[in-house]
Amino acid sequence: MKEPINSQPEEKPLLKLKNVSKSFPGVKALDGVELDVRAGEVHALLGENGAGKSTLMKILAGIYQPDGGEVILEDQLVHMSSPLEAREHGVLLIHQELSLVPDMTVAENVFLGNIPRFANIFVNNRHLNERCGEILTRLNCKFKPTEKLGNLSIANQQMVEIARALVFQPKVVVFDEPTASLTDYEKVVLFGVIRELKESGTAIVYISHRMDEIFELSDRISVLRDGTYQGTFYTRQTNEDEVTQRMIGRDLDADIEHQPPELGAKALQVSGLGIEGLYSDISFDVHAGEVVGFYGLVGAGRTEIMETIFGLRKPDSGSVQINGQNLAINSPSDAIDHGLGLVPESRKEQGLVLGMSCKDNTTLANISEFTKLGWIDTSAERKVFEEYMDKLRIKCPGWEYSTLNLSGGNQQKVVIGKWLSTSPKILILDEPTRGIDVGSKSEIHHLIRELAKTGLAVIVVSSEMPEVLTVSDRIIAMYDGRITRCFDRGEVTEDTLIRAITGQTER
Structure with missing residues (x-):
């Protein structure tokens, strides 16, 4: 395995995290982690669950405070004491776990913390909904700005989370597992948005476990393992096997050998199951x-x-049998x-x-x-x-x-x-x-x-x-x-x- 990083001209980073450490009760989440991100690049951050990726990004976004280390943005040492302060510095985190308010409208969620007002007092609902409508159109969303967020599917709520990145001109956007709940069509739309942000000079950190996305979108890849920095690679000069070995410290097990199963009796038998408006005439069995x-x-x-x-x-219709018994x-x-x-x-x-x-x-x-x-x-x-x-x-x-x-x-x-x-x-x-x-x-x-x-x-x-x-x-x-x-x-x-x-x- 070659040592990162390799044969590319160095560019000045827009964002640099130096020697960042963070501990929680009983566990050291980050231990002297380094990361630099350049303007106009998609920088993938990879690691197993528990490697420290989300913790590092929450420090950047002001949710957590580091125990040690520095965050340098545009050559200035900054301290993000809250998400609002991070946003004021131009740093936005699109969460893996949704950070939305179900009882508020889509538009209110998109502009949360930056809602347009008359005389800085009264909410300008017309302007709010018009601006939100423009963003939703850009994302090809079919729901309305005035719709209550809690009524939307998880996939549509994720699109609302992503819409926040388009409200203002951020310097750094962190996408933490943004496609986990999205359909294939919505992924295409999201990737288009990410490329637009990149072309505008925004620095993007992209966290995902889906290697196809990483190699399609990113310019560089940094790897964490057990809270430590494992190196940075130019995407076009590495491959999935090399990155995976850096992530987990071992080769993946061989592919699963598929042998014909030794089937027992029917454990589950579903016949004619249906609920109006959801599904109909569902019949299958499992041995x-x-x-x-x-x-x-x-x-x-x-x-x-x-x-x-x-x-x-x-159910409105149908039956379920377990081990041959109607239940x-x-x-x-x-x-x-x-x-x-x-x-x-x-x-x-x-x-x-x-x-x-x-x-x-x-x-x-x-x-x-x-x-x-x-x-x-x-x-x-x-x-x-x-x-x-x-x-x-x-x-x-x-x-x-x-x-x-x-x-x-x-x-x-x-x-x-x-x-x-x-x-x-x-x-x-x-x-x-x-x-x-x-x-x-x-x-x-x-x-x-x-x-x-x-x-x-x-x-x-x-x-x-x-x-x-x-x-x-x-x-x-x-x-x-x-x-x-x-x-x-x-x-x-x-x-x-x-x-x-x-x-x-x-x-």
């Missing part, structure tokens, strides 16, 4: 020892089907009692209680098993968490550590561990690797295949084609609330899958 992937565009109805099976929604699952507790587990799409809103410890979250779904005469056996809880901490390689100081302080990927691993600790017979994973780094993603893919080998029936819902192609024995394609095709692994191609999820198969 013990099998991984069935669900693939489709955002809004196809995949998540809603899984929520119905798990008792979170009441009425009216609540998640019914589902758990019948051997179902659901890793939800949104870990923070649905998967975790962020104020609780890693241990408490891991045992939350089956806490009764650890309770005797009103007392909780914390020692048994600790053993369970430590088992999954080891199996899933969860990076945290210990069982008592708050999940709130974990990186997004490690939070997701805690959610997966929580459902595995219930010993389910059927496990549904909705976007199981969203926001997870390439090394952890590989581990989870291997885990899914290993779970199937033990006789577990597994459903994987994913918006990433490589993921469903990697882990699935069969793939169910959905379009507009309907199943369009079911593919065996040996017959599916990227082309046929795309045709199926865009409705072309039916036509």
